[in-house]
Every structure is written in C-alpha cells, then in structure tokens.
Amino acid sequence: MLDKTYDSAAVEPKIAAKWDEADAFRAGANAKPGAETFTIVIPPPNVTGSLHMGHALNNTLQDILVRFERMRGKDVLWQPGMDHAGIATQMVVERKLMEQQLPGRREMGREAFIDKIWEWKAESGGLIFNQLKRLGASCDWSRERFTMDEGLSQAVLEVFVTLYKEGLIYKDKRLVNWDPKLLTAISDMEVEQQEVKGNLWHLRYPLEPGVTYQYPIAFDEEGKPTEFETRDYIVVATTRPETMLGDTGIAVNPEDERYKPIVGKHVILPIVGRKIPIVTDSYADPTAGTGAVKITPAHDFNDFEVGKRAKLRAINVMNVDGTIAIKENEDFLEGLDNPAALHGAWDRLEGQDRFHARKVIVEIFEEAGLLDKIEPHKHMVPHGDRGGVPIEPRLTEQWFVDNKTLGQPALESVREGRARFIPRNWENTYFNWLENIEPWCISRQLWWGHQIPAWYGPDGQVFVEKTEEEALQAAIQHYLSHEGPMKAYVEDLLENFKPGEILTRDEDVLDTWFSSALWPFSTLGWPNQTPELARYYPTNVLVTGFDIIPFWVVRMMQMGLHFMKDENGDPVEPFHTIYIHALVRDKNGQK
Known part of the structure; x- marks a missing residue:
C-alpha cells in the first residue's frame, strides 16, 4: 500500500545509495561502445560555508543536461569541485578565530593560519558536497577537485611562469581598487x-x-x-x-x-x-x-x-x-x-x-x-563588498595579466561562432567587456591562495620560476655573469653556505579567479597529458549565471585558447556552448 504522502527524507537516501552502489555517475558509466563524450565542469562553489538557492538552480540545470545525455548513451563526465575563494575564505576563518577568542592571523603567523584554513576547508567542503549529493547532482564524485589541490596548483604555476616568460604577465605600478580595511587590492567584482x-x-x-x-x-x-x-x-x-x-x-x-x-x-x-x-x-x-x-x-x-x-x-x-x-x-x-x-x-x-x-x-x-x-x-x-568601507583607488605596484593580447582570440571565437551564448543577447556583455578590457590585476595582499612564484634578489631583480630551487639557480647564474657589487655579494653568500639568503619570495597570492580560469583543463590533469584530458576536453556546455561572464567566462576562454591546442596546433575553445541563466534574488534584489 502506498503512503498517503511522499517522504523525501526517507526515500531519497535509499535511491542515492543505489546510485552509489551501481557507480552510476562515474565518467563513461553505461556509455554505448564508441560513444561520443559529453562533458560539463561544475562552476566550483566557494568553500566558505554552505550552498544557496542560486547553486540549487545552477546544478539542477546541469543535472538535467548530463542525465539526458547519459540516457542517450553518451560517455558523460560531470566534473565536481570547489574554489578556495581567496579573500572570502580568509575573512570567514579570521571571523571564526575572533568568535572563539583565539589568536588572530598576524599573531599566529602565516603557516599556522593557513593550517586553520585547511581545517575549515575540510569541514565546509564536506558540507557542500553533501548538499550537492542531497540535491541529487549526478557528478562523478570520485573526481572531486579543489583549486588548491596539488595538481591544480601545478597548473597555476605552469600558466603563471609561461605567461611571464611570454611577456603576458608583468609587474607594473597602476591604480587598483584598494580596500583600506582589509589592506589588499580587490577585483571589480568585489x-x-x-x-x-x-x-x-x-x-x-x-x-x-x-x-x-x-x-x-x-x-x-x-x-x-x-x-x-x-x-x-x-x-x-x-x-x-x-x-x-x-x-x-x-x-x-x-x-x-x-x-x-x-x-x-x-x-x-x-x-x-x-x-x-x-x-x-x-x-x-x-x-x-x-x-x-x-x-x-x-x-x-x-x-x-x-x-x-x-x-x-x-x-x-x-x-x-x-x-x-x-x-x-x-x-x-x-x-x-x-x-x-x-x-x-x-x-x-x-x-x-x-x-x-x-x-x-x-x-x-x-x-x-x-x-x-x-x-x-x-x-x-x-x-x-567584504570590508564594507569605501574603496580607495591606490597607485601601487602589482602583478598584471595582458588582457588585451589574451582577449583577442576570445573575442574572435564568439564572433566567428566557434563558441556561442544561449540566450544570444549575452554575447553583448561578453563583447563589451573584451572590447574595453583593461589589464587584470592578479596579485592580492592575502595569505590564503596560490603564492606568486616570484623571488627577489638583493637588488630587487625578479626571478619567476616554478620552484625556489629553479629561481635560485637562475639568480646565481644572473649575478655571477654580471660584474659588480652584486656578484661579489652573492659569491660571498655561496662561499659561506648561505644560498638561502640570496632570494626573498613575493608574499602576495593570486586572485582566486586566476585558478578558476584554468578549471576546464586543470581538473582533467593538465599540464600532464592525461587520458582524461585527451578524452573529455574540450567540454561541451558551460552553465553559469550572467554576473560572472566578465570574471570567469571571459578568462576561461582566454586561458583555454592560449594553452590548449588541437593536433594541428590550433587553439581550442574550453566549451562550445555557454548557457546563461538568471540569478535567484531576495526581496531586496540581492542574490
């Protein structure tokens, strides 16, 4: 006899357990022999607490697409993951320490504070993934990724160092949005x-x-x-x-x-x-x-x-x-x-x-x-939006990406129809941003995030490499090949077994959107040429809200087209369809 009312709390866990037992959402599960692929990467939620109604809408739309294509027999991957969320996460943890009357960030020091954030990530991240599973999101949960994972961090290093050596990342003194309360540059979105x-x-x-x-x-x-x-x-x-x-x-x-x-x-x-x-x-x-x-x-x-x-x-x-x-x-x-x-x-x-x-x-x-x-x-x-005080345009030395050079292929891709927006009117937002694009300030005066792989010599000379060892070798080679006081100074340090005193690392971290821009290919193992990267890249559809077209969609297009090539060496778009949905707002118009 059927119950008079449907008890979701009783029914849904049983269904979810059966899905797990059957490994139903694993990439390629139940695909027909020789099936074409269908890939979506989840817009990674920030590891700052719990999901909101906008996440429910966004993930429901993706779930509809991936379940439909799975039923058609395609080799489907829905890639889940989370974003480390830079300034937002650092503020949450600082506030938590204050509430618990524990020593603050500066009292405990950088290393201990970052350990506290990782503890928070373990707590918050588990909650977020459980919420997604309760929604019934049919992601391949064996492939969870996080923007601060070792593999994704390696992708960040590869991209930063490559762009720097190509002259597309540089240090400059320009005006930035400065938060005088949080003491950091912030993005236009903040x-x-x-x-x-x-x-x-x-x-x-x-x-x-x-x-x-x-x-x-x-x-x-x-x-x-x-x-x-x-x-x-x-x-x-x-x-x-x-x-x-x-x-x-x-x-x-x-x-x-x-x-x-x-x-x-x-x-x-x-x-x-x-x-x-x-x-x-x-x-x-x-x-x-x-x-x-x-x-x-x-x-x-x-x-x-x-x-x-x-x-x-x-x-x-x-x-x-x-x-x-x-x-x-x-x-x-x-x-x-x-x-x-x-x-x-x-x-x-x-x-x-x-x-x-x-x-x-x-x-x-x-x-x-x-x-x-x-x-x-x-x-x-x-x-x-985080500190709550008027920002101060401030002339300061920061790291920048040459957005104009990287943006041109992204502009041409949509204009020529290789990637398309649905609804199409959102192309205008995309075009307007790229046609009036400014250099992207990517450095943040924070502790939580990918630390910039730049080291400075005694005279301020910068060395950008993937590791401190590589930077030190580059510095030694540089100083010993140039006559002058710096050569003698470095020789003295080497003779006294003090090579560690030659370099000082840049303390800033990267804007959280930098690692997010690599999400479609870094989650598949790049810069390593993995079977997953060969199989599931490029992705098919991106589902996201219109508010992050300039900050995420544009940047994924820029980075994807610059770093990912086909067998002929031609740039490859990270996705061919960008489905833009509305935002869920409260009575005050806030999302």
Whole structure:
C-alpha cells in the first residue's frame, strides 16, 4: 500500500545509495561502445560555508543536461569541485578565530593560519558536497577537485611562469581598487556601488601671482555673457577634498570659453604650495560642477587617464590604511620650495584617517577664505563588498595579466561562432567587456591562495620560476655573469653556505579567479597529458549565471585558447556552448 504522502527524507537516501552502489555517475558509466563524450565542469562553489538557492538552480540545470545525455548513451563526465575563494575564505576563518577568542592571523603567523584554513576547508567542503549529493547532482564524485589541490596548483604555476616568460604577465605600478580595511587590492567584482548623501565642495585654487582673467557672472537669454568679474583664482568642485593634497593639475574642457584665457597657466595648490598646470581634456564637463576638475592621478581612475594624457605626476598621499602620509613622503615633497612654512597645516593632517582629513582640509580652506560654497550632493561611492568601507583607488605596484593580447582570440571565437551564448543577447556583455578590457590585476595582499612564484634578489631583480630551487639557480647564474657589487655579494653568500639568503619570495597570492580560469583543463590533469584530458576536453556546455561572464567566462576562454591546442596546433575553445541563466534574488534584489 502506498503512503498517503511522499517522504523525501526517507526515500531519497535509499535511491542515492543505489546510485552509489551501481557507480552510476562515474565518467563513461553505461556509455554505448564508441560513444561520443559529453562533458560539463561544475562552476566550483566557494568553500566558505554552505550552498544557496542560486547553486540549487545552477546544478539542477546541469543535472538535467548530463542525465539526458547519459540516457542517450553518451560517455558523460560531470566534473565536481570547489574554489578556495581567496579573500572570502580568509575573512570567514579570521571571523571564526575572533568568535572563539583565539589568536588572530598576524599573531599566529602565516603557516599556522593557513593550517586553520585547511581545517575549515575540510569541514565546509564536506558540507557542500553533501548538499550537492542531497540535491541529487549526478557528478562523478570520485573526481572531486579543489583549486588548491596539488595538481591544480601545478597548473597555476605552469600558466603563471609561461605567461611571464611570454611577456603576458608583468609587474607594473597602476591604480587598483584598494580596500583600506582589509589592506589588499580587490577585483571589480568585489566592489559595489552605494548611493551616499554627501557634499560637493567648491574650492578656490589661487592662480600663480600676477595672473587674472575675466570670468562671466551674468548671461542674456541666449546664454551669452553680459557681465564679468576679474578673478585671480579658479574654483573646482569635488566630492573628495582629502585627495587634493595629491592634485597635480586642473582640467577644463577645450571648448569651455570661461577658462580659455588661463589654459597653460598654473595655480598654487593650497596647503601644499605646489605649482600645478591648467590643462585641457574632454573629460571635463562644462555643465558639471564648475567645469574645472581637480586632477589627482594617484587617487582616481579617471584622473589617472587624464594624467597620462597630460603627462601629470601621480602622487600618492595616503598609507595603505587610508591615513594621510605627506611629511616624510618623498614623492609628495619633491619640487616643493619651502615645505617648512606649511608644516602647521600638515601637522593637522599627518596620520589622520582620510575622512577626518576631509573635515580638516575643508576647515583650512574656510580659514583661508578659499571655501567658495558647499552643496548637498547624492552620488555613488564604491565600497568593498567584504570590508564594507569605501574603496580607495591606490597607485601601487602589482602583478598584471595582458588582457588585451589574451582577449583577442576570445573575442574572435564568439564572433566567428566557434563558441556561442544561449540566450544570444549575452554575447553583448561578453563583447563589451573584451572590447574595453583593461589589464587584470592578479596579485592580492592575502595569505590564503596560490603564492606568486616570484623571488627577489638583493637588488630587487625578479626571478619567476616554478620552484625556489629553479629561481635560485637562475639568480646565481644572473649575478655571477654580471660584474659588480652584486656578484661579489652573492659569491660571498655561496662561499659561506648561505644560498638561502640570496632570494626573498613575493608574499602576495593570486586572485582566486586566476585558478578558476584554468578549471576546464586543470581538473582533467593538465599540464600532464592525461587520458582524461585527451578524452573529455574540450567540454561541451558551460552553465553559469550572467554576473560572472566578465570574471570567469571571459578568462576561461582566454586561458583555454592560449594553452590548449588541437593536433594541428590550433587553439581550442574550453566549451562550445555557454548557457546563461538568471540569478535567484531576495526581496531586496540581492542574490
């Protein structure tokens, strides 16, 4: 007699046990002789806790596809795994240590802290896989992978070293999204825009002595100026007065008649005393604010680009924690004639938090009669989604991937139909990202993740190799083949059996998306030429949400096309179909 109600908790474990006994989901199980393959790699969930509704949707869609193809007699592999999730996992474990009143990350040291994360991974990872199994996901559970596994870590080393030696990974000083709470660079995906009720401060910057101009203050019905006043200053409008310490120029639109008489002239930067030029750039909008924009290349992404075009200096005026750093800042002090005369104002700012410094700077402008006016102003402010504080664009030396070079084959692949999006409209997101792509900052100031395989010699020379032994051999060969003090220094270390003192390893780790970008082929054993790689690569379909098209889909295409070739040496796409689904959101629109 049938039960009146279906008891899933009683029935489903029995069915799952039968599947396990039959090894029903093993790659190739029940495939017809000579069957073609069908492969899907699971978008690896982060090892940060438990699954959410979005995972349920995503895995159900994949399960439908793989079960259908399995019933058709194909040789099916659904590859499961998890992502180490870099900053997210590190924060979870730090919070857990705090709750348990245990020593923090810095107190226990790097090695002990990473051991704690591995303990967390064992606990959390088991929960995630059990949840997937309870959903009925028909993955080949004998092939579980993790982005920090030894094999996948070897793939990361291979890719990093290869791209570096090809000139496609490099170190550069550029603006990055900097989280002053977590003290690390973060990706665009980890930045969320929040509307803030702030102010627009109108600040007067005095022109260099002897320079004045006629500024229009009244207009007729056609907008033509009818009345002027003589000014020996220019007014800039800003939402971030604290960054004015690093201003190196003022930009006005080349078509803005108000400022044409003073283009090429200079202002004397208040509080600082630096002489900075007035330049033209189409970035300045005559209808926004005063039409004159303070340019701070080291603290604003748009200003950085204007600064490059106008050849302006980039001066960083903040420490990594967002406090003001000017009194012992060589870049800041360079070119200042009489800095001692300004020390009174500097003393009020040095070491202050950026938002307190904002208030102090406004006070100093007001005291000097240089505060023109303050307007209430709603605007969007980027916040780190993990640290929860406004991010600070920061000029810092980081590791970057040449996205433009790697992106071109990925762009052509979809344009020429070798890979396709379903629904097709998501191609636009893919194209837009690749057509406007910027270098990818891949270094993170964290402890959890793949440590960058770069070592530095005593003079800062970098050596990138897969192992420290290989880097040391490269360093010894380099220094002993070049005459000079470094040769003698290294010879002395070798004679005294201290080769370990020659090199210092880079402490940064890679962006978690770097290892994720290799997922379709690293999970099949690459860089080793395994039977699984030959059999199941390329994969057939990728099923994912639209929110990670730029951060994951694009990068898998880039890496797959660069590293995987067919028998003729031609690039091979990691998948030919990209199925994009919607996101599961709550009542507030959050996923």
